[in-house]
Amino acid sequence: MPDTLLEVRKLTKHFAGVTALLDVDIDVYPGELLSLIGPNGSGKTTMFNCISGLLKIDTGSVRFKGADITRKRPDQIARLGLRRTFQDVRNFPNMTVMDNLLMAIQQQQEDNLIARAFRTPRIQEYEAIAYERARDVLELTELTRVKDQVAGSLSYGQRKLLEFACALMPDPDLILLDDPAAAVSATMITRMKAYIRELNQQGKTFLVVEHNMKVVMDLSQRIIVLDHGQKIAEGTPDMIRSDQKVLEAYFGD
Amino acid sequence: MNNAHIDVRTVLFWGISAVILLILPQLFPLGYLVNAMITTVVWIIFALAFDLSAGHVGAVSLGHAVFFGVGAYVAAIAAPQLGLGYFGSMGLSAVTMGILALIAGIAFFRIAEVSFAIGTLGALIIAQQIANNAYDLTNGPMCIQSVPNPTIHLPGNAISVTQPVEYYYALLPLLLLTLIVYRLLTTQRIGRAFASVREDEVRASAMGVHPLRYKLLAFSVGGALIGALGSFQAQYITVVCPSELAIDYTLTMLIIVFVGGAGRMRGVVIGAILFNTLPRILENIGGGTIPPAYQQVIYGLILLGVVLYMPDGIDGLITRLTGGRKSKRQVVTDA
Amino acid sequence: STAAQDEPEPIKIGLYAPMTGPVAFLGEGFELGATMALEELDYEIEGVPVELVVADNMCNPTDAVNAIRKLIEVDEVDVILGGGCSSATVAAQPIIAEGETPAVSATSTNPSIYDGMGVGGNIWQFRVNPDDLIMANAFADLIADDAGSLGLVAENTDFGRGALAAYKPLFEEMGVEVVYEDYFDLGTADYRAGLTAIRRANPDALLIVMTERDGSTFMRQLREVGLEQTIFSRGSLTSPLFVEFTEDDPTIGEGILEFSFWAFGLDPEHDEAFFERFDTANSPHRGMSYYVVKDVIAEAIRAAIEETGEATRESIRDALAEIDIETPIGPVAFDDHNQAYPFGTIQTIQDGVPTLLDTIELVPVERETSEE
Amino acid sequence: MSIELEIFLETIINGLTLGALYALVTMGLALIFGVARLVNFAHGDLFMIGGYALFVLLGVEGMELPYVLIVPLVVIVTMAFSWIIERTVIHRVINQSWRVHAVATLGISIVLQNIALILFTTDPKQTPTIFSRQIIEPFGVRMSMQRVIILVVVIVVFLGLQYFVRRTKLGKAIRAVSQNRDMCAIVGIDVKKIVMITFVISGGLAGLAGALLAPLYSVTPMMGSLLTLKGLAAVVLGGLGYINGAVFAAFGLGIIEALFSTYVSFAFKDVIVFGIFILFLFFRPQGIFGRRVGL
Amino acid sequence: MTENAVQSNETILAMRNIQAGYGDMTVLEDVNMEVKRGHIATIIGANGAGKSTLLKTIFGLVKPTRGSIVHQGEDIAGKGTLDVLRRGITFIPGGRANFPAMSVQENLEMGAYLRNDKDQIRAEIDQLCQRFPLLQEKRNTAVGNLSGGQQQMVEMAIAMMLKPDIMLIDEPTIGLAPLIVNEIFQVIQEINADGTTILLVEQNAKRALEVSDHGFVLELGRIRYSGAAEEIASFEEVYRAYLSER
């Protein structure tokens, strides 16, 4: 077992005219809960996109579980056990909530196309596991009531919760959450926090982007702060709270 | 949800459909009618195969007639030289068109949506021009003539297929295969993966789906089925012309699938039946006294009527009439 | 029994041709010609009423199969008039043979069906007009006499391709250099790029194989760019219809030398009557279907009734096989391949008027039996 | 001037006139696509209606209107047709996917073509004007005055359209609809009305194309089908909905087509035109002017 | 609680027995509420409670199946959005709501689409730009190229171009950094100070109630509590469910 689960080295990403990330290093250790914060447009989502393979990295490297995933396809990275949520909800809008959840897990369950087409007993077993997990996460997010509705007909917050639920469906080694608490009601945030903490205690690793400081401070063991694509601070919540640079760039008070 | 449970109504439906399919040409043995039945089955197969990519992974290609036409040319040019029989010829066309679709897919899936549709339409025009102008190979507009009537080699004896009724029964295995393949690919796990690719490729890939792989699966299986169909067509009509690559074919498929109900087997099949029978009905009403141009106008108006008054397609209408679940294209879990 | 029951069953003439789509003009021409012929016959032959039934073959084999089956099996026609679009004609052949219904082709010039007709196997298919091989053999030397080098221009259809395929080997034999050869899709709007290519190749003369529709646009643009080559035509660039299509500028068609069958001037009486009846000009498809219905099919029906007392598919076929008549378009009698040899015509447009210059007798040609 | 140079010059001019033809057709297609994501398979039929309108108006006995007056009349007639089509069909399907649009416009196309076939038969109608008969010889290339007029009109219409879309309130509303339809309801833009206006303008452009081009060619029921396909290719190539891109692409296609037909083969020209079209898309899927957005 | 000169006790918007939903599904059940002129009123509630639906119903995007919505003495239930807009009610939906390929200037012009006083519009845009330096700075930049927070500001400004009587704002702070959230609430207060009544939906309920005069709690499509903002915030139950996490 390597001592870092995810290792981002000197990651740089430009968009036409904009430097979204510049030489950023991030280490995520197994079993920790690390938060990534920073002002709007500081490059957090871009970082997620680069790690999960959705964006081509300009320079730098990403290693996950010891393997170089810099040039891997997003689906390969996902199947390696890295899952992420999207900040701007993009569930499959014409699929039911249930199908969204089943979809989230099925690629993780190893099998082949032929097995898939012909519903071998193993597939049936997988399917049973999937339904069971779906039931659990639906209950957690209070979406059971709407499980047969198409995702496009959910309220914004519900879709955000569905996004969260989808990330939990498979049993990934590393979960990247992008702004999970935004638009979510206080009750649900409390639950969400408790659940994340519980999973974390069971050994799951999280990398969380979040603008709700109460959530960040309550949950994180460590925080990294980005500004204008660069890392400006890194440390425990207490250290970050009192960091002058962070105060100026982010909290504003 | 419980899949072990077999729905009596489903069994009944398929049973009755199968019986009807089998006895239909015995009830109406007139060549004209059997020919119409054959064309209908051809269109059903074509439309289902087209729907695999258009309705399920959301890649609407307007170039599908390429697989049909080139499949027919392969059957007319190569199959006789290799001495292949009926099914051999179909297999050859299916394999070659499956591979062609695979290669074309890798190239064309770089583009999406309308660009993909128009781009593949461009490919169809290219193919048709080549068929029209590569005189030495295809005879151009003079067509490849007298494709031999096929023989079906069965253990023990060989049957020569010449009559429409024989062609009809010879085509049914392909229909059965298409229905099975369609069902296997569009329900449950693969169907869900297809749907995820259709809805949002980026998100699908973040969930471990390789979008290109699934699109290629739908595209090349569809291409192979249509290729086999092209082979049938060549052996049935016995003439292969550049008109087999006509844009009209794909436009008709577009009409059938999106008016019938994209992504739904029932809708697609009904669409294919309707839009094949409609012209036959029009050419015979009033004792066949309506001039063809007027028939076309009526056909166009009926098409518009369906588009305007059945916003969810024919399938949506049926769902509404039978009090089924309100549509919004709902997919897969227990399709 | 009542008079109505005495009324004999009508004889049905089926027409299969493209009636819609890009080449609908073929079917339309056939319908005009056949309609006029039937009107002149008063829809009656030997006291038996005659009907025309139309089926749209859309110029493709699949719809042709449907159309021909409809005519034979649903409408139960007694004789079929057809032509144009070899794709459709060829696909219809086995069904015509199987359906044992006589079919007469009026303008289809594709040499390939010759082999299959008559002693070739399909005794039910007849062709009145000469095919491309017959015509090329009769006319190629006339072109060769006039031109050392030649540009070949044809519509990109069975018609255009077929004609040039028949001419090309003959030109080669005669030492005419073909410096340009190209094919133009039906409905092409702008020919200038092709015309520039012709200017670049600079042949002595052009041989154009086009019908009035595309041909008039082509010629209009040819005049626009000012090409001055001698123009030979094997199509319908000197027909009254062509003149009508270029009536705004009568110089467009001036001096085109055309080698074909059916020409304006073979039957002045009909030419005039046609215009009066339809208020549109005549052309080969319209003219030929008129004669084929009025003279050939009607004659066969008449003979059949005389011979056997009634016009059945069988008796009409037998009568057709025996037919031997003089018609304004020339003699019609079928050889053992059910092929007739009417006049070949040489015509031009002079001072804006289609003018018949000469007729020549066409003769059978030696054919390589097809490879298959 | 050497003959080869002359030929080359003539080829380029041929390409420009072809490009002008495609550009006229493609502008309207791009406009309505940009606003409503509408792939209008009936666009070429509005072009055809323009041609027949010209034919009918030129033929009105006893009222020999000058061509310059007839052209705007033709545009008005096609706009009226577009309006009817919009009211009866388009506005009812406009909120659905482009696939449904495609099917609906195919239906319209079938109806229009066959009505034209019934009314006018297949005989090509001639619509000569004083300009189409007048031959000029710039740089030693013979051509009809009409072609120069077309080229000028294309440029003027293009610039006018750019001004309209960028500067006028209505033009901005059209762009607004193309960018965010939900938002239009929020600022009070009547999306359906804007779509209707755009469709009518687009139809008017097709009619204008018909009125300008028919004198060079001829008017038939099917004259628009092939052009629609090339026009759509130009729309895609230009970057879906970008009028400037579409016009650019139209001229590009025109020139390539002319070069290939003159120097290689006319029969195979569409192989090369669509081949280049497809290859281009492989390397630049978003088209000439299109931008890639999002991930 | 804001100091507001134009506050009064006049009811500007009243909902009576409103029932609304999508298709067969009823989301709002018997909703009764009143908003006073010049107030900022906040609606809080769990995800899926029907808050957005409520705003959409007022704006005419969702047609109520029962009940009335009274604006200045007239029932506007069932009216189209255009009518509602003309009456001076605007809506800023959650998520991005602007014309991304148009410049800030053009977006503001579109905001004034229903108005015809060209010169006045130009003057007002100048004014707005002076008041909010951000707009001035990015005046000719395409809005799509701005950061999320900046876009939210532009959206507020777009709504202001109509000089609305009432502004319906749905979750304006989603995804915004704390610094920007402060600014947004400041702007909302400024707009209100100019006399615009504001009906706000916000998950950041603590902050929202701080700037509000009145609060509503929506639960499963029904109004559960209604009252002065401080009062609502002080309910133990409400605090735990909606305010504890900020």
Ligand SMILES: Nc1ncnc2c1ncn2[C@@H]1O[C@H](COP(=O)(O)OP(=O)(O)OP(=O)(O)O)[C@@H](O)[C@H]1O
């Ligand atoms: N696809 C893209 N094309 C061009 N620029 C982009 C793209 N995606 C992001 N950017 C730019 O990159 C920078 C970083 O954006 P990013 O979305 O990573 O910020 P963020 O930290 O996630 O912000 P927020 O907290 O608002 O979510 C921004 O300036 C943004 O405008």
Ligand SMILES: Nc1ncnc2c1ncn2[C@@H]1O[C@H](COP(=O)(O)OP(=O)(O)OP(=O)(O)O)[C@@H](O)[C@H]1O
């Ligand atoms: N377009 C729609 N079609 C069908 N149902 C819908 C639609 N939009 C919302 N709903 C349903 O209406 C209910 C209320 O949705 P609404 O968006 O009003 O909630 P909300 O209170 O705004 O929630 P949130 O805080 O998550 O934004 C939800 O159960 C949702 O599933």
Ligand SMILES: [Mg+2]
């Ligand atoms: Mg982000």
Ligand SMILES: [Mg+2]
């Ligand atoms: Mg909401």
